[in-house]
Amino acid sequence: MESSLLDTAAAAGLCPAAAGRRRAGSTASFLSCSCSSRDCRVSASYSHSISRMLSGVRSAARKKLFRSDPAAADLLGIANWSDETSGGAGGHHQQQHWWTALENNFVLETTDDEYGGVVVDADRLPDDKAAFARSLAASLSYWKSVGKKGVWLKLPVDRAEFVPLAVKEGFKYHHAEEAYLMMTYWIPDDEPNMLPANASHQVGVGGFVINDQMEVLVVQEKYRGSSLDGVWKLPTGFILASEEIYTGASREVKEETGVDTEFVDVVAFRHAHNVAFQKSDLFFICMLRPVSSEIKIDETEIQAAKWMALEEFVKQPFIQEDHMFQKIMDICIQRLRKCYCGLTPHHVVSKFDDRTSTLYYNVAEPEDVNCSAA
Incomplete structure (x- = not known):
């Protein structure tokens, strides 16, 4: 199910400086901004870095995400986002900026698997339930928009309180071991679930x-x-x-x-x-x-x-x-x-x-x- 980004953005203000978390390996230069204002300024090297960062992300996918959640788009400072206005250089640049801010500050750390899916890094999960809920909702929206398929979410025993939150988002149990529970999410609605079952x-x-x-x-x-x-x-x-x-x-x-x-x-x-x-x-x-x-x-x-x-x-x-x-x-x-x-x-x-x-x-x-x- 699509998760609204409104609560995500509201909780953290969507200010990169305030959120403080960066995706591992990212080369993007981030904003120096005041969370009391939506008018954040882009650093000199940001334009070049963002082009590299988003080279594999379809523009149509980004537009689809913001159009599907106008409240989130408004909070992100692109309230007038539409097909007409998106053609402008300023609107396009601003949309790219906020999309990358979302990815680098709220999307869970992952590695790609061999079949078009992602494996969430169990060692870099948020520390509390509220942060995990916000990140998981934002992550699902992002993964869907960029065409990912299966999601593997490994929750260690000391993160057991995250299980109900993942179930609420649509994750299913896959298998459990002494130290963790593995959960999965299949994204495409029009394709059969191709994730392998647990050991038989x-x-x-x-x-x-x-x-x-x-x-x-x-x-x-x-x-x-x-x-x-x-x-x-x-x-x-x-x-x-x-x-x-x-x-x-x-x-x-x-x-x-x-x-x-x-x-x-x-x-x-x-x-x-x-x-x-x-x-x-x-x-x-x-x-x-x-x-x-x-x-x-x-x-x-x-x-x-x-x-x-x-x-x-x-x-x-x-x-x-x-x-x-x-x-x-x-x-x-x-x-x-x-x-x-x-x-x-x-x-x-x-x-x-x-x-x-x-x-x-x-x-x-x-x-x-x-x-x-x-």
Whole structure:
């Protein structure tokens, strides 16, 4: 929705010297003016600076903003603004002056994203609610007039009181983390919202750790459903932010049991939907090789842990009656018999983003991992 600039201008007098805030990186020379008068004078270098500043701003867009809010135009000292009068050099110069004053003193600090939108600088938000409300209203008017599309507004926890103000302007929740809330605003009324949705998946790992005596490292969790009473299961957990699957699997085993391991490969993964918080879930079963054997449990999560004979582990009623776990065990056993190849991590760089990422795939030659499967 269009936000009136009247309250914005009235609150601060729209005097650059009084407002005191400058947009980062701006080269414009600003006015030396008295806020008791609308007749502010432009400095000698202002004309040149403003041409550079507004080179990408359409004149029609500026006129549209002031015509749509006559009260704001009047307060800005361009009460007689119209298509007829705008053609004059003096009126055009004055309108440019006030537009730049608005941009440099009230529009929130942003960086451009790659898709025609803006990302608000969370470190340079106003300190109080009133200033934020004025700046947000002015910013939306400005962004709309210059043809921006999506707006990303990150509000830290210590700015939580700004959330209702952003909602009032039409912002929507996108996602929340421990230290902030992300909100978005899609500007074009005649285009579908193209902003990407929040992450749709969570990622978990399970470690199949087996030693030379064909014993599997298993645990009993302290907090579990009644269906898992007495069940010995593989150590499992969630991947942390920016953590690799192979490091996450070893970390979870170490945290729960105290046993150090080496990653071998991903033998299988499961994809399920509407799990925790209605998110989809990816769960990777990883084969790990133990490099230590002493068990020291994490007593906050784990009730017990031990090395259990593989045959005994597989014969548990819970596994025998669950088709998915039965299949997982079949795959792990085939991997032990070298009749099945898992996915191993390889670091690659893509021209798409010039970043190093991890690609999991079967090696070209099975004997590279002592696997006889073709």
